[in-house]
Each structure stands twice: as structure tokens, then as C-alpha cells.
Amino acid sequence: MFIALVSxxxxxxxxxxxxxxxxxxxxxxxxxxxVPKERGGQRFDTHTQMIEYATQHWQSxxxxxxxxxxxxxDVDTFLRRPFTLLVALESSIENIKKSxxxxxxxxxxxxxxxxxxxxxxxxxRAQRDTLSRAQLNIYNGHETEDAFVDVLREANIVDxxxxxxxxxxxxxxxxxxxxxxxxxxxxxxxxxxxxxxRVVSTGYNGTPKGLLNCADxxxxxxxxxxxxxxxxxxxxxxxxxxxxxxxxGRIGECAVLYCNTCPCLGCAVKIVQTGISQVVYNHGYxxxxxxxxxxxxxxxxxxxxxxxxxxxxxxxxxxxxxxDSDEIAQNQDQDDNSSQATLxxxxxxxxxxxxxxxxxxIKSSTIKTASIPLNSPSLNQLATSLGLxxxxxxxxxxxxxxxxxxLPNKHKQQHAHPSVCHHWLRDxxxxxxxxxxxxxxxxxxxxNNSEDGSDDLPPNPQSKNACFRIHPLNSPNEHLVHxxxxxxxxxxxxxxxxxxxxxxxxAAMVKSFPHRIRSKDDIRLQLSYDSNDTxxxxxxxxxxxxxxxxxxxxxxxxxEAETIQNSPSHKLYNALCSIQGIGPRRAYELSRTGASSxxxxxxxxxxxxxxxxxxxxxxxxxxxxxxxxxxxxxxENARTLLPHPTHAICGGYRRGKSESNDIDILIxxxxxxxxxxxxxxxxxxxxxxxxxxxxxxxxxxSLSDGHSDKHDYQSTLLGVVASSSKxxxxxxxxxxFRRVDIIVCHPHSFHLEVLAWTGSVMYERDLRAFVKxxxxxxxxxxxxxxHTNNEVDLxxxxxxxxxxxxxxxxxxxxxxxxxx
DNA sequence: AGCTGGCAAACA
DNA sequence: TGTTTG
DNA sequence: ACAGCT
Numbered sequence: 001m002f003i004a005l006v007s008x009x010x011x012x013x014x015x016x017x018x019x020x021x022x023x024x025x026x027x028x029x030x031x032x033x034x035v036p037k038e039r040g041g042q043r044f045d046t047h048t049q050m051i052e053y054a055t056q057h058w059q060s061x062x063x064x065x066x067x068x069x070x071x072x073x074d075v076d077t078f079l080r081r082p083f084t085l086l087v088a089l090e091s092s093i094e095n096i097k098k099s100x101x102x103x104x105x106x107x108x109x110x111x112x113x114x115x116x117x118x119x120x121x122x123x124x125r126a127q128r129d130t131l132s133r134a135q136l137n138i139y140n141g142h143e144t145e146d147a148f149v150d151v152l153r154e155a156n157i158v159d160x161x162x163x164x165x166x167x168x169x170x171x172x173x174x175x176x177x178x179x180x181x182x183x184x185x186x187x188x189x190x191x192x193x194x195x196x197x198r199v200v201s202t203g204y205n206g207t208p209k210g211l212l213n214c215a216d217x218x219x220x221x222x223x224x225x226x227x228x229x230x231x232x233x234x235x236x237x238x239x240x241x242x243x244x245x246x247x248x249g250r251i252g253e254c255a256v257l258y259c260n261t262c263p264c265l266g267c268a269v270k271i272v273q274t275g276i277s278q279v280v281y282n283h284g285y286x287x288x289x290x291x292x293x294x295x296x297x298x299x300x301x302x303x304x305x306x307x308x309x310x311x312x313x314x315x316x317x318x319x320x321x322x323x324d325s326d327e328i329a330q331n332q333d334q335d336d337n338s339s340q341a342t343l344x345x346x347x348x349x350x351x352x353x354x355x356x357x358x359x360x361x362i363k364s365s366t367i368k369t370a371s372i373p374l375n376s377p378s379l380n381q382l383a384t385s386l387g388l389x390x391x392x393x394x395x396x397x398x399x400x401x402x403x404x405x406x407l408p409n410k411h412k413q414q415h416a417h418p419s420v421c422h423h424w425l426r427d428x429x430x431x432x433x434x435x436x437x438x439x440x441x442x443x444x445x446x447x448n449n450s451e452d453g454s455d456d457l458p459p460n461p462q463s464k465n466a467c468f469r470i471h472p473l474n475s476p477n478e479h480l481v482h483x484x485x486x487x488x489x490x491x492x493x494x495x496x497x498x499x500x501x502x503x504x505x506x507a508a509m510v511k512s513f514p515h516r517i518r519s520k521d522d523i524r525l526q527l528s529y530d531s532n533d534t535x536x537x538x539x540x541x542x543x544x545x546x547x548x549x550x551x552x553x554x555x556x557x558x559x560e561a562e563t564i565q566n567s568p569s570h571k572l573y574n575a576l577c578s579i580q581g582i583g584p585r586r587a588y589e590l591s592r593t594g595a596s597s598x599x600x601x602x603x604x605x606x607x608x609x610x611x612x613x614x615x616x617x618x619x620x621x622x623x624x625x626x627x628x629x630x631x632x633x634x635x636e637n638a639r640t641l642l643p644h645p646t647h648a649i650c651g652g653y654r655r656g657k658s659e660s661n662d663i664d665i666l667i668x669x670x671x672x673x674x675x676x677x678x679x680x681x682x683x684x685x686x687x688x689x690x691x692x693x694x695x696x697x698x699x700x701x702s703l704s705d706g707h708s709d710k711h712d713y714q715s716t717l718l719g720v721v722a723s724s725s726k727x728x729x730x731x732x733x734x735x736x737f738r739r740v741d742i743i744v745c746h747p748h749s750f751h752l753e754v755l756a757w758t759g760s761v762m763y764e765r766d767l768r769a770f771v772k773x774x775x776x777x778x779x780x781x782x783x784x785x786x787h788t789n790n791e792v793d794l795x796x797x798x799x800x801x802x803x804x805x806x807x808x809x810x811x812x813x814x815x816x817x818x819x820x
Numbered sequence: 821a822g823c824t825g826g827c828a829a830a831c832a
Numbered sequence: 833t834g835t836t837t838g
Numbered sequence: 839a840c841a842g843c844t
Contacts, residue, residue, distance in 0.1 A: 087835085351829045464842075491839080501825060502840035541841050581831090583836045651838095699830065699837085716829085716838080741838070757838080761826090779827060780838095 001163055002029075002084045003052040004067040006124050006130050009091035011099040012140045012148065012320070013065055016089055019152050020063050021512055023639060025472055029054065031066040047074040047566050051081065058083040060474070061158070068127050069097050075130055085162055088134030092141050096120065126336060135162060152806050167197055168305040171258040172282050175238075176317055179260045183213040184235045185222040191238040191256040193276075200250050201239030207234050217229035217574045234762050239267040258282075262302075265290045272298040280305050418704060457810040461512060464505075464538035465766040467809055469512040471819040474655055476516040480552050481507050486561040487548065489521050493573055500653040508762045508819035510549075525647050559614065568596060579607060579615045580698065614696075614720070615738040621659025622723075628653075631721055634684075641683050645669050646750070651741075656815035662739035668747045677744035678715050684742065702730050717742040749781040751800045756780035762819035763812075771807055783807075784798040 003020070007013045010058035029050050032060045044050040047066070054062050058081075065743050067078060067086070078084050081619075087463050091099075100119065101111055107148060142148045173190050179190025183206040193200045207214045211234065214222050219234040236244075239259055243251075256278040257271060263279060268291040271279060278301040295302045357570055460468040475481055478809030488503035510517070523546070524534035540546055552558050564570050569591050574586035576596055602609050602629070624629075638645050651664035669677065688694035698718040723738045745753040756764060757780070771778050775786045783792040798802045801811045 493839085496839065498825065499840050503839080505825095539841070544840060583835070585835060662838090718838080743838095756827095759838085761838085767824045769824095772826085777827090 001158065002058065002062040002064070002078075002081070003157065004078060004084065004086050005065050005089055006068045006086065006127055006134065007089035007091065008120070009089065009096045009099045009101060009140065012089045015140075015145045015148050016087075016138075016152060018061060018067070018145075018158070019149050020061070022536075023153075024061055024158050025062045025474070025476060025514055029062050029064045029066075047077070048806075049312055051077055054083075055081060060476075067645065072129060075133060075621050079133065083163060085136060085157070086130070086134045087157060088131045088137045090137055090139045093120075094504075095140060095143070107439065110534040125179065126785065141748075145336070168258075168280060168303075171199070171256075172260075172280065172305055174199065174202065175258045175260050175282070178204045178510045179238065182206055182238070183215040185214050185219070186235070188260070188781065189238040190240040190260045190449055193242045193255060194258065195250070195255045200255070201245035202241050203236075203238045203243070203245055205235055205238045205241070208236055210623050237264065237267050239263050240270060243270055243276075248274060252497070253277070254523050256280060260675075262304075263291055263465060264288060265294065268294045271295075271411050272300055275301060278303065288336060395674070420681050457805070457808065459810045459816075461514070462535055462538065464509075464764045465770050465771060466505075466508045466512070466819040467767040469508075469819075470514075470812060471508065471511045471760075471763075473818050474815055475511045475534075477510050477513055480549065481511050482546075482550070483552060483558045483561040484510065485567055487558070489574070490560075490570070491562045491572075493588050495528060495584070495588070502539070502541075502545065504551075504762060504820075506545045509537060509539040511819055517549075517553065520553055523549060530588075531628060572597065575615075576601075576607075578619055579611050582607070614737060618661075618720075618739055620736060621661070622663065622738055623659055624653065624657075625738050626723060627660050627663050628774065630721060631665050632738065633721075634663075634665055634688065634690055634742060635693075636666075637687050638680075639682055641687065642669055642672075646747070648750075648754050651759065654814045655760065655818050658820075662741060664741045666743045666745065666750070666757055668750045668753075672747070674687045674746050675716075679742045681715055681742065682718055685719070688719075688721070693721050694719045694740070695722050698739075704769040714742070715744060745781060748797075749794045751797050751803045752778075752783065752794060754800050757801060758814050758817065760817055760820050763817045767807075767809065770809070774808075776807070778807075 003026070005013055005016055008612075012152035017026075017028060018329045021028065030041060030043060031047065031050065032043045032045055044053065050064065050066065053338065067075060074360065075086070079086060095312070097116055098113070100116065104111065136155070138151060140148050142151065149621065150628065151248060165173065171194055175190040177190065178192060180190040182188040182190065184202040187205070189205045191203045193202070207219050216634050222233060222235060241258065242257065251274050255274075255276050257276050257280070259279065259281045261272060262281040265288065268288075272294065279295065280303045282305060292302060294300075322498075395773065459470050461470070463469055484503050488500050488507065490703060491497075491500035491503060513522075513814060515522070522533070523537055540549065548558050548560070572595070573587050573591040576582050576590055582590070590601060590606055593601075593606075595604065596607075598612050601607050602612060631647075635645065635647055638647070645667050647665055647667045648665055651662060652660040653663070667681075669680075672680075676766065685694065685697065689697075698720065699716065718739070718741050720737045721740050722735045724735045741757075743753065743757060755767075768778050770785075771784070776792070777784055777786045783794065784790060785792070794803070797806060804811050
């Protein structure tokens with residue numbers, strides 16, 4: 001995305017630039033004439049050149065401040081591109097004056113008010129046009145950078161939704177637009193009825209056709225100040241209008257109704273009767289409890305979608321008296337089931353759209369919403385203060401998905417402990433998305449043993465351990481990282497294990513650099529943004545690797561890496577490695593038997609054609625949508641064998657990769673022993689094989705054989721599935737073979753397993769190396785003391801984040817663990 | 821200078 | 833036991 | 839033909 005910042009306040013602009021480059025890896029593009037030369041970024045002579053450059057690199061994060069004083073047509077050109085966002089940074093007059101004063105040379109006399117006003121008038125007039133066209137306005141009323149950065153984080157500038165709205169947002173904004181046509185005196189309400197992502201009809205509220213408009217006095221009830229009964233109202237609701245307009249014939253199988261406001265009970269009845277399958281609403285802190293209940297019983301999915309495209313300050317939608325306010329049930333009794341913090345089937349309905357154009361890499365960590373019918377005011381208060389909306393679900397498939405029924409049966413009638421919910425909310429706020437609550441009550445919970453959340457360790461970019469650093473999916477130094485990985489591959493091939501490790505570590509270190517490395521001084525880490533203190537970068541030694549990087553900086557390439565990459569034997573070696581069962585050793589041997597191609601080796605009988613073909617299939621990347629649909633098929637079958645499984649999709653998918661190599665599914669179940677889980681896995685494998693989905697088992701299942709109770713490792717199923725178009729493969733007719741890894745584990749070690757199966761390899765390696773220094777040994781299913789062999793009790797661990805805090809490690813979001 | 825560098829399971 | 837795998 | 843730590 002390409003962001004242009006316009007503002008009168010230079011300090012605020014600077015803070016924003018630093019925030020964008022630090023936390024979202026933005027590169028700065030500027031015009032040579034406008035900004036003094038400083039570190040970082042790219043320079044251009046004209047706007048056109050800059051925009052052209054951005055068009056070529058539209059998938060990177062780019063930012064400019066050079067748009068403020070350009071002509072209207074330049075702003076037009078900028079805004080016409082589909083990847084741009086114009087952000088106005090407004091600021092208090094106080095801040096603007098402070099910035100201006102700081103810019104003036106120290107010798108100038110103090111700025112008097114009249115002079116400041118003259119300057120302000122001129123500057124404002126020059127920028128007014130551009131400012132008024134901004135798609136996002138952020139106001140800085142704070143004096144310190146830290147306070148403002150919090151505002152920036154909340155605004156979530158990088159939200160892809162602003163650049164291209166999801167279907168939900170798109171239809172909801174149409175509903176909002178429809179509401180503008182309302183002529184009801186009480187409230188503006190709009191609705192849009194859709195079918196297969198197409199608008200069928202729209203509606204807004206007001207008096208029926210032919211009658212005097214409500215606004216002109218057509219409806220006595222709405223115009224009189226006194227409260228009159230609902231029955232007196234002549235106004236048709238927006239939902240009714242949309243339904244009437246469409247007619248029953250045009251409402252099909254999967255019609256979705258988008259409403260401005262959560263529908264009243266009267267409308268809900270009509271919605272159910274016309275066969276609408278989903279209702280999405282927007283302004284809904286006050287969910288009508290009766291509507292909710294009706295929809296739940298009738299099987300209509302009710303979701304909430306916030307107006308994501310607006311700035312956070314824009315919370316102007318006051319919930320004034322609405323025409324159905326008297327219908328809202330004030331549900332006081334907390335003792336019924338609806339106040340239990342559980343997720344139900346319909347609550348877990350995934351959001352429409354959003355995910356289906358996720359090809360462009362990292363998913364921004366927007367705060368997600370979840371549907372938990374929590375009636376506790378204190379929890380809602382806490383949630384709001386943390387910036388979480390506890391309403392209807394659009395839990396990402398990326399998340400650990402849990403069913404309500406996963407709660408232990410013996411506790412069925414009991415509420416989740418409030419303190420559990422508090423932890424859950426705090427964890428969710430810190431993680432930037434709603435974490436699955438059921439995992440917080442997965443096992444007996446001891447509220448005393450954990451005070452985590454606030455004392456999170458910060459990531460440390462200087463650390464030599466990858467588990468302390470941020471490694472985004474797309475680094476600004478991807479080329480260099482690639483070159484270092486080629487050298488690493490070469491050392492692996494030569495069986496120089498430790499040299500290979502050193503190159504891996506160096507590559508990971510470069511990967512964690514937040515800025516583009518342009519000179520050898522950049523290989524040092526900046527300690528802070530306003531000082532010149534630098535520190536030597538770990539894992540890049542003073543001799544060998546450093547020399548390679550300097551070569552890269554001088555000539556744009558590393559000759560050794562180029563030579564390796566172009567050598568035919570290396571190509572053959574790589575091809576051999578991708579075959580299942582052939583690792584570095586055999587690939588090295590085979591690649592120097594004099595053969596020049598895989599075909600030749602097949603003829604000789606060293607490898608089979610079958611293996612080669614399979615390898616070609618498995619080398620293809622798997623799009624995210626296909627990963628989730630394959631996981632869906634697996635889980636659908638899992639549910640027939642295990643009542644209410646808990647599962648998580650890990651691997652590259654969880655790390656946000658747009659294309660995965662395989663599908664890693666981790667499954668557990670509350671209260672099951674490992675043996676039971678292993679039996680379940682064997683049955684699942686059989687079932688998937690019988691239906692022809694799982695075509696090849698690549699590893700035998702290890703079934704724990706009763707007597708050895710020491711066998712508490714997770715068992716894994718590594719297999720190949722035939723994925724055809726019905727599971728989301730892009731190739732329409734053809735079957736593509738995909739790797740699936742299904743892992744079952746004990747519920748106690750679930751989060752540890754999630755951590756282990758999410759990777760990346762380098763992250764795991766350094767994680768274990770680090771905890772070892774505290775005499776802890778860590779594997780995929782347990783943590784124990786190296787000397788005493790005492791296992792650490794993990795049953796109180798409530799989340800992956802909690803686990804990391806427990807191990808004194810910083811929380812690095814999965815998307816930032818791409819160190820490979 | 822000398823030692824360490826992730827780790828366990830499954831297979832050949 | 834060494835190799836391959838996740 | 840690696841790098842960090844003691």
C-alpha cells in the first residue's frame with residue numbers, strides 16, 4: 001500500500017513516519033525538492049515518477065509526505081490508484097505552533113501570535129484542498145510521541161479494508177448510504193438485501209408510498225414528543241422495505257441482509273419467514289435479546305460487523321432513542337444460560353469476504369470481534385476500554401477454533417469464572433484479535449497462579465536469538481536474505497553443518513532488520529531513532545559473512561551465490577532434495593554420479609517417476625483459501641469421530657504466508673487421554689482414506705500400546721490428500737496432491753504444540769536454545785527441568801502468549817516468526 | 821584456544 | 833547407526 | 839570454509 005501523509009504539524013508527521021517504518025516496515029518515498037536528504041527512503045524528481053515507482057512496488061508498504069503542496073491533478077493521479085490511502089494528520093493548534101517553533105532557526109526571535117496566525121492561514125489554505133480529500137483523519141491532541149503512537153495503533157492505518165473494502169464493509173456502507181434517504185423523524189435506518197454477493201434490493205425507513213412523508217408530519221407517533229405506543233407508528237422499517245422490494249421469489253438459499261441497526265423483533269419474524277440465512281448489522285452495542293433468541297432458534301446467523309473504515313475518533317453514532325427502543329429487552333437476570341461465555345455454532349460463522357483476496361501477504365492484525373453473549377456489565381466495560389467489541393463473531397480461521405460444547409460437561413451449568421474472562425480479554429487485546437475463550441476454560445483454572453498480560457516482555461531487535469526479534473513475512477532486504485540462504489543451502493550440501501547454521505542465523509538477522517540496508521553502516525542496529533548510537537549486529541561476524549554482505553552492498557549481488565545458483569549440479573541437487581525421502585546426503589551423492597537430470601536418474605532406476613511427479617505437485621504453493629477448506633474437510637470428518645474437537649491450523653498458514661507448503665492441523669480434546677486421541681487419529685486416517693481424500697500415508701501412526709504409559713508424545717499423521725476444485729484448488733478440473741500433517745495432542749500441552757508446529761524452524765531452534773540456559777528442556781509436548789527431570793505443570797497455561805510469558809519470552813505474533 | 825550450536829520420531 | 837523429516 | 843561465549 002502507498003500512504004500519503006498530509007498535515008500542518010511536522011512533529012506529528014515525523015512520529016507517524018517513524019511508527020510506520022518501525023512497526024509496519026514502511027519505506028519512505030519523497031520528492032528531491034521537498035524533503036532534505038536524510039537516512040532511509042527513495043528520492044524522485046516528479047510526482048509522476050514517484051507514483052510510477054509505487055505502482056511497480058505496490059505490494060510493499062510505502063509512505064510519502066510530498067503530496068501536500070502538489071496540484072489537484074497530482075492528488076487525483078495518486079488517489080486513482082487502487083493501492084493508495086490519503087491520511088490527514090490533524091493536530092492541536094498548540095502542537096502545530098510547537099512544531100513550527102522548533103523548525104525555525106534558534107536565532108529567530110520568539111514567534112508572536114499574529115505572525116503564527118499569518119503562517120497558519122497560508123499553510124492551511126495551501127493544504128485545505130488535499131486535507132479535505134483524505135480518506136482517513138487522525139487527530140493528535142497529545143504532547144508526547146508515546147501517547148500519539150497509541151492513537152496510531154488504534155487507528156490501524158494499514159487496515160486493508162480502507163483500500164479495498166471487504167464484502168461485509170461494502171454492503172454495510174451501502175446500507176448506510178440507503179439510510180441517508182430515510183424520512184423517518186426518529187432515526188435513519190438502511191438495509192441491503194444480497195444474494196451471492198449481489199444486491200437484490202435496498203430499503204430505508206419511512207412512511208409507505210403515497211402517504212405524507214414522516215418528516216413532513218406523516219406519522220404522528222414519530223413527530224410527537226410524547227411516547228406513543230409502537231402500534232401507532234406508520235413507518236415501515238428499512239428491513240421490511242428491503243424484503244418487500246425484493247419479494248419472496250428473489251430471496252434464495254443464501255440471502256444475506258445487511259442492516260444499519262440490529263433488527264427489531266417484528267422485523268426479525270419477517271426475516272425468518274422469508275428465509276434469509278444471515279443478518280449482518282452494524283450499530284449494535286444494544287443487541288435485541290429477543291431478536292437474538294429468535295434468530296438462534298430459527299437458525300439464522302446473526303453477525304456484527306463494525307464500520308472498519310473510519311478513524312477511531314469518529315464514534316459519532318450516538319444511540320439515541322430509536323423507533324424500536326421500547327422493544328429492547330433489558331436482560332437483567334444473569335443466571336440463565338445466555339450469560340455464559342460460550343461460543344455457539346452460529347457464532348462461529350466466518351466473516352464474508354476478507355479472506356478471499358488475501359494474496360498480498362501479511363494480514364494486518366486488526367482487532368477482531370467475537371460473539372460472546374456476555375451480559376456482565378463489568379466485562380463489557382473492560383472490553384470496551386481495551387478496544388474490543390464483544391459482539392458477533394468473525395473469528396479468523398487462523399485462530400484456534402473451539403466449540404462451546406468443548407466445555408467440560410460437569411461444569412455445563414456453570415459460568416466461566418469472571419477472572420478467566422478478564423485474562424481472556426487482556427490476552428485478546430494484546431494479541432490484537434479475539435482469542436478463543438473456550439481454551440481459557442479448557443481445564444481447571446487456577447486464578448491465583450497467573451498475573452500475566454501487563455508485564456509482557458518487549459521484543460529485542462539486538463538479541464542473537466530469533467525468538468526475541470520480529471521477522472515479518474516480507475522484509476525490505478529480501479534479496480540479501482535470499483542470497484544468504486543460497487549460501488546456506490550450499491553449506492548443507494557440502495555437509496558443513498555449522499557453517500550452514502551460521503548462514504541461517506545471519507539470514508534471519510537480516511530478515512529482522514526493519515529498514516532497507518543500503519550501506520555497511522546500516523548493518524549496525526540503531527539503538528534509538530533520535531540518537532546515532534549503534535551496536536554491532538549479532539550473528540553477522542566481522543570476517544566471512546560480513547564480507548559477503550559488503551560485497552552485496554557494493555555490487556548488488558554475491559558472486560558465490562550467483563555461481564552456485566547457476567550451476568547445473570546445484571539445480572539437480574535442489575530438485576532431488578524436494579523428493580520425499582531424499583535429503584542432503586543422498587541428493588549430494590546422486591547429483592555427482594554424472595547424471596544431468598532427474599529423468600536420467602529415473603532411467604537408471606535410482607529414483608522412481610512416481611516420486612518425481614509427487615514432488616512436483618507438493619512443490620506448488622497452497623493458497624490460504626485452499627488450506628482452510630482442506631482443513632475444513634478434515635475437521636468435518638473429525639467431528640463425526642470425536643464429539644467436539646479443538647483444533648488449530650499451524651505452520652506457514654498461521655504465520656500469515658499467502659501460500660503454504662503443507663497443511664498442519666493440530667487437534668485436541670478436553671478430557672481425552674493421549675491414547676484416546678491416538679485411536680481417534682487412526683480412525684480419522686482410515687475414514688479419510690476410505691473416502692478417497694487421503695491418498696497416501698507417508699508415515700506410520702504410532703499407536704501407544706497400552707502398557708507404556710511413558711508414551712506421552714503427540715502422534716502425527718503425515719499424508720497426501722487429493723485436492724480438487726471442490727476443495728478450493730485454483731486449477732479447476734485437475735486434482736492436485738497436497739501434504740497434510742494431522743497432529744493430535746493432550747489438551748495440557750496444546751499451546752506448546754501450537755507453538756512448536758507454528759515455527760519457523762529458526763524460531764523454534766533459538767527458543768529451545770534460550771530456555772536451555774535456564775536448565776529447562778522444551779519439546780513439542782512438555783517442558784521439564786534438565787537436571788531433576790521434573791516436568792513443569794502446564795495445565796494452567798491458557799494461551800500461547802501466556803506460555804511465552806511463563807517462559808520469560810516476549811510475545812512475537814505468529815506473522816512475525818518468519819525467520820525460516 | 822576451545823567448546824557449543826534444537827530436538828524427537830521414524831525409517832533404512 | 834546414520835539419514836530424513838517436521 | 840561460521841560466530842558467540844568463556
